[in-house]
Amino acid sequence: MKEELNILIQAQYPLIYLVTSEEERAEQSISTIAQLLKPQRRVFVWTVTHGIVEYGQPRNVTQHNTVSPEAAIEWIIRHKEPGIFILKDLHPFIDAPATTRSLRDAIASFKGAHNIPKNIILMSPVQQVPIELEKEVVVLDFQLPDMAELNKVLTHHLDQNRGRRLTTEAREKLLRAALGLTKDEAEKVYRKAQVTTGRLTEDEVDIVLSEKKQLIRRNGILEYIEEDETIEAVGGLEELKKWLKQRSNAFTEKAREYGLPQPKGMLILGVPGCGKSLIAKTTSRLWGLPILRLDMGRVYDGSMVGRSEANLRNALKTAESISPTILFIDELDKSFAGSAGSGDSDGGTSSRIFGSFLTWMQEKKSPVFVMATANRVERLPGEFLRKGRFDEIFFVDLPTPEEREDIYNIHLTKRREDITRFDLGQLAKMSDGFSGAEIEQAIVAAMYEAFAQEREFTQLDIIAALKATLPLSRTMQEQVTALRDWARQRARPAAASVAEYQRMEF
Structure with missing residues (x-):
């Protein structure tokens, strides 16, 4: 990104x-670029509170005659020297006709002054580009700090604390734990770890991760999921489990050296209550990767034009910055139902x-596995x-008799040490057509009684x-039948017995 920004500035892109x-x-990055240019360029910063002030001057300096956006842009047009002009948080004003027109006037004036190179950089956490400027502006996302930048932050922190030293392994663990944070956030969590324990070693990784989870949760769109259950807590679905276990080391360097591509993702279709969400959550422990839930309902924000798109970009950028990771989207059918044909109902x-x-899924290079x-x-x-969007599409059907026995065994063992008094075979037979969630609720109801x-x-x-329960497979029989018919030829069965039967058919 910094290299791209350097090229755009040298190529005299106006906006x-x-x-x-x-x-x-x-x-700081823009200032560094300006100093390396020949000749060097001065950098000016505009805010609505201080007007235009040269970068590096005291923060309390105020140029009252350039506080309004139009006055600031007019000052830039009249400035007789080369320069880079940073306009901070212009997005609340940019749709105003006077501001948009002033920016277009500035762009036109730059084209007529080849001997005075100028660039205007709009800096904001929210991307908002009026249609009048779409053909003139280049949009760049300023990436979060990488390992090298975070290493400078950590080194500075250690130097301030009597030059403490870390082993290479401890340093790498602390740096990886902070991936996905801004520079300021990383500084704060390292200080918190230092204050909490009085020292900073690899043992404080959990403190850094804990604070990191809180910081990510603040945006309300991505959520850290902490799942205590292992994949063995999921009854049945052996074909799906086998697929996941085969890829438990898919994101390692060893896999890259072997020539394997990074897995893209998987879609799990199926009847509600049959373990789809649980299998996704327990994959995090199986693979040893963090799992983030993307709440698509919170992505949509009608308070400001472009806000929803910015929310999605920020969420995906955060997921990429802490990769390798699992990005979990529950009930995808509700998140994107009718998106392609929504028309103008929501603008x-x-x-x-x-x-x-879709574009991000197709083009992403970072190891973010979409479940x-x-x-x-x-x-x-x-x-x-479409083939290639996901690595595999699995279908989770209602549990087979053997899987129902497995589910009873799991849920009864959770609640009682000795379950020999229960006839699991009879219970499995009595619960034909029940989902795993319905079986669990039957056990809970029996315990309450x-x-x-x-x-x-x-x-x-x-x-x-069980007799008092009407399972979903009967109340929504037509829907379940239609789903099964669709999946029979288009998806891979998650149950081992069904998968083996289909292989024999072919």
């Missing part, structure tokens, strides 16, 4: 939009969000199901709870 919340770090926001996400679940395949836009009578729950209590 550059730099999307970032790290003002100080971005200003085209849904279509733009959908297009941006998505869906219940209603007919609601999914066809573009999602026995608890109210101050006794231990029994086989008969569970059977009574």
Whole structure:
């Protein structure tokens, strides 16, 4: 990004939009670029509070005659020397006709002054470009600090604390833990780890990660998921588990040296309550990767034009910055239902969000594995199901008799040490057509019944709870049948017995 910004400045691109919340770090990068140019260029910074002030001057300096955006842009036009002009947080004013017109006038004046190179850089955490400027502006995302930059932050922190030293392994762990944070955020979490324990070693990685989770949660779009269950807590689905276990080391350098590409993602279709979300969450522990949930409902923000698109970009950029990671999207069918055909009902926001996400999935280079679940395949836009978008599409059906026994064993063992009094075979037979979630709720209902009578729950209590339950497979029989028919030829079965049967058919 810095190299691209350097090229654009030297090529005298008149208007550059730099999307970032790290003002100080971005200003330092621009100042460094300006000093390396021949001849060197002065850098000026505009804010609505201080007007135009040369970079490096005291923060309390105020040029009152350039406080308004139009006055500032007019000052830039009349400036007789080469320069780089940073306009901070212009997005609240940029749609005003006078501001837009002033920027267009500035661009026109730059073209007529070849001997005085000037660049205007709009710096803001929110990308908002009026249609009048779309053909003139170049948009760049200022990337979060990489390992090298974070290493400088950590070294500076250690030097301030009596020159403490870390082993190479400890340093790498602390740096990886801070990936995805801004420079200021990294400085704060290192200070917190130091204050909490009085020292900074690899043992403080958990403190850094804990604070990092809080910082990521603040945006309300991405959420860290902490799952204590292992993949063995999922009953059945052996074919799906096998696929995941084979790829447990897929993001290592050893896999790259072997010639394997990085996995892109997987889509898990199936009946509600059959373990789709749980398998996604437990994959995090299996692979040893962090898992982030992307809440598409929170991406949409009608408070400001372009805000929804900015929310998605920021979320995806954050996921990439802490990669390798798993990006979990639950109920994808609800998130993007009808996006391709939403028309102008929301000003085209849904279509733009959908297009941006598809483009990112197709072009992403960073190791972000997308795990998505869906219940209603007919609601999914066809573009999602195109071959190559996901590595594999799995179908999770209602559990087989063997899988139901496995599910009973898992849930009963969680609640009682000795489960020999239960006939798992009979329970599996009695719960034909039940999902895993419905089986768990039957056990919970049986326990409540026995608890109210101050006794231990029994086989008969569970059977009574099963008989009192009308499973989803019966209340939504047509929908389940249609999903099965679609998946039979288009998706890979998650159950080992079904997968083996299909292989025999072919």
